[in-house]
Amino acid sequence: MFFFQKAKLLTLLFLLFSSSYVAAKITPPESTIDNFYLFKEGVLRKDYKKIMSSISSEGLTLYSVRNSKYCLKHKCGVKYSLGHSGDLELETTEEIKDWYSNVFTESLINKLLRIQESEFFYNGSWWATYWQLGGDGGYLIVFDEKNKIRMLYNDKAVIPSFNCSKAGSVVEKEICSDLVLSVKDRELSEEYSFARGVVTGEEFETLKSNQYKFLKERNECPKNKSKTLKSCISTAVDNRISEPGRKLQMY
Structure with missing residues (x-):
């Protein structure tokens, strides 16, 4: 009930970057690539300052299973201005540190370790990168207009109502x-x-x-x-x- 199947994850990617959101597979700005790899290095090294440097000035919005299903229906992966709040908002280094183990799960870290190159997608306004991890979940990163990381969809993130x-x-x-x-x-x-x-x-x-x-x-x-x-x-x-x-x- 609570887990995305592979087909649904692929459908999410299709919905986000097709139809009215036509994706052009072109090379992203260097700042987008730099921020992704800065984020990757920060997560792998537990360097909270590097993570903060790679994310939007508005903070990092986390979406897990339930909200990913919402976005599958409403195509909000590249439209966080819809007003649908995430499951968790991280805006400070201390919050990144407190929630690190819940957000940056073992499956996410293992995937980051294996990534040599990441494919980026563009819808005319927003850049994003997506990884499918077999039947074990998927991850979607969406960048803001300044090419900083704004949203992370992780259907393995453990985000209860308390810290x-x-x-x-x-x-x-x-x-x-x-x-x-x-x-x-x-x-x-x-x-x-x-x-x-x-x-x-x-x-x-x-x-x-x-x-x-x-x-x-x-x-x-x-x-x-x-x-x-x-x-x-x-x-x-x-x-x-x-x-x-x-x-x-x-x-």
């Missing part, structure tokens, strides 16, 4: 180690935040009470002997979110 570098409990660490759990955690957090902004009075109190009960149940998962930790956490979240539409169960 994994500060994860303290067994449950939080389990969520940070699993892509599916991280996606579910983020979806629930977004639904809860939205609900807090639209309900009032007795409904608001019910919302908070049910969220407290959910967190208590989820955080007791390490004591559950009948399920694995992952299964217990996943069930707790699923019980809090209804299908279809994955809307928050407020009552």
Whole structure:
């Protein structure tokens, strides 16, 4: 459910750079190539300053599984001005450092290690480079108008609703180690935040009470002997979110 198949990843690339977005396979500006390889070197060496030097002054927007599917439908890979926010915005060296292990995953690093040359695509306004990693995911980098890296699509990035570098409990660490759990955690957090902004009075109190009960149940998962930790956490979240539409169960 949460993973791109190879065909969908290739379709994403086709949608981004075909139709109204016609791609011309021409040599990109030197600054685009330089920033890509500066980014690559920074990621491989954990040099946060080099990563910062290669990204847009507006920061680096990360998209993972769910938002990649959104962009597959809406062609927003080269149009971040649509207003659809990413799963994570990194704007400072400290944020890059805190989120490094979640964003720059082992599969991404292994791919960067193997890249000798990268093929770039141009749609008339934006440069991008894309890599398919067999059946194990894909990565898309989109540059801004100044040829700095603006967006990274990584369908292996683990981006829950909290900073994994500060994860303290067994449950939080389990969520940070699993892509599916991280996606579910983020979806629930977004639904809860939205609900807090639209309900009032007795409904608001019910919302908070049910969220407290959910967190208590989820955080007791390490004591559950009948399920694995992952299964217990996943069930707790699923019980809090209804299908279809994955809307928050407020009552």
